[in-house]
Amino acid sequence: MKTLWFRASCFCLLWLIGAAPASAQHRRDPFTQPEIDQIRDTSWEPQLRLALYVKFARARLVGMEQMRNDPKTKDRAKKTHDDLDDFLLIYDELNDNIDTYIDRKNDIRKPLKVIIDADTEFQAKLRALKDAATAPPEEAKQYEFILSNALDTVDRSAEDHRNLLADQEEAAKHKKKTEAGQSGSRSE
Secondary structure, eight states: OHHHHHHHHHHHHHHHHHHHHHHHTTSOOSSOHHHHHHHHHTTTOHHHHHHHHHHHHHHHHHHHHHHHHOTTOSSHHHHHHHHHHHHHHHHHHHHHHHHHHHHTTOOOHHHHHHHHHHHHHHHHHHHHHHHOSSSOHHHHHHHHHHHHHHHHHHHHHHHHHHHHHHHHHHHHHHHHHHHHHHHHHHOO
């Protein structure tokens, strides 16, 4: 009995290990090759790199708006879903990079100000899509979940970004006071 259970457990485990890479391969990369190259080239420059993520996220939303306004567009619901998914993946990458720079103790006050402005813009564009009366209900249902997820993520992140900027501003004040105190004691 134990042998049968052990074999079944091993089979399930091997199946799960084999299925994980297969399911991971289905996810599209939201970045184009030139975008990947640009991101790679700015890996140690937070201001430039974070600005790129904002630029790419904005481009996905603008492209989606253009697609939705084009009367010739076929399969608008699927394309809207895919564009929202790409936006969300890029936005998540932006947040991951912010975390990385914070862990490295980088001063990212300037890019955070740009990101906070972009958050407001993104919230407005996503809410406009959600409130759009022109989308047939059966179409809207196809991207309703991803849209709701994108709105929640941007709303939550916008608050986090504002708090992080406030924390960074406070840390910069303390650093200036500490440096002023140390330079004052050296000149004596």
